[in-house]
Amino acid sequence: MTSNAARAYELDRHELWSGFKQLLPISLFVVVFGLAFGLAATQSGLDGTSIVIMSTLVFAGASQFAALDLWGTQVPLIPLAITVFAVNARHLLMGATLYPWLRHLPPARRYGMMLVVTDASWAMSMQAFGRGESGMGLLFGGGIALWLAWILGSWLGLHFGSAIHDPMSLGLDMVMGCFMLAMAIGGQKSLRMLAIWTVAAGSSLLAYRYLPENSHVVVGALAGGLLGAIWMEKKP
């Protein structure tokens, strides 16, 4: 990240559309994910309308799957809220990493864009910002593409979910993992980054094993960030 980090980027319609289109291929995978969610939710006893409302308003796949584990004729509200928060706490970090670029936008627009922030669009836009380009279209346009894909997939899952018998045998559970890895490798590579990654991976694994469930992403990310703050990049 260099001094142009603070450069102001605006969002125009053309860029929004371009970001939307760039996330369409990933959106196809998200449709299949959503399909798996719709099917699993039906099996957990949720009705169709509720499933579509949940996917529309929550739009956070991993936490929605986690909620299904707690679903029954009664739902424990506080454990559910804590689980959803823990699984989605990575959004806090994504927001923090986006802030240097979003701070120049008017607050309404800034918070409006964050409504649809999600892993894939965040990763793509951070890469664009890192290259010194604007990632606004990827973040918002791409986020909208992924949001619509998630809703569409969940709805399809209600009706046609049984067509996919075993998403794992098709490798579909690996979509997000492979995407994240590709984004990480596509980023900056240096000895410093390698050290940061090692610390992030190591502390994530330790947290995964020894700390409460779902804490590993936040622990790993903060540990990597701390090393980055101590071992700073040379001035450009």
Place this chain on the structure above:
Amino acid sequence: MNIETSAIGTLVVILVMAVVTLATRWGGIFVMSFVPIGRRVQNFISAMSGSVLVALVAPLAVNGDSGARLALLATAATMLLLKKPLPAIAAGIVAAALFRQFF
């Protein structure tokens, strides 16, 4: 506190999930608006953005089945060779699917 999953109950549960998730989406930029962005904070943020990705993937690689590991390996190799994410992701998924088909 348990909520009955009647029509209204389910809606209440979904709304709680939505509000909690929205708080995570807004919380990060909200808190950062009180933090002066100096060089150290910028380094922290950029290191953290790569670390989020690594922290997500690491348990998959260590605790996943061989299909998962092979998928990540295929993605890493393709990404290093071609530097294009989509072929890299496709290679990973195909690797996992093929492995699980035969083993």
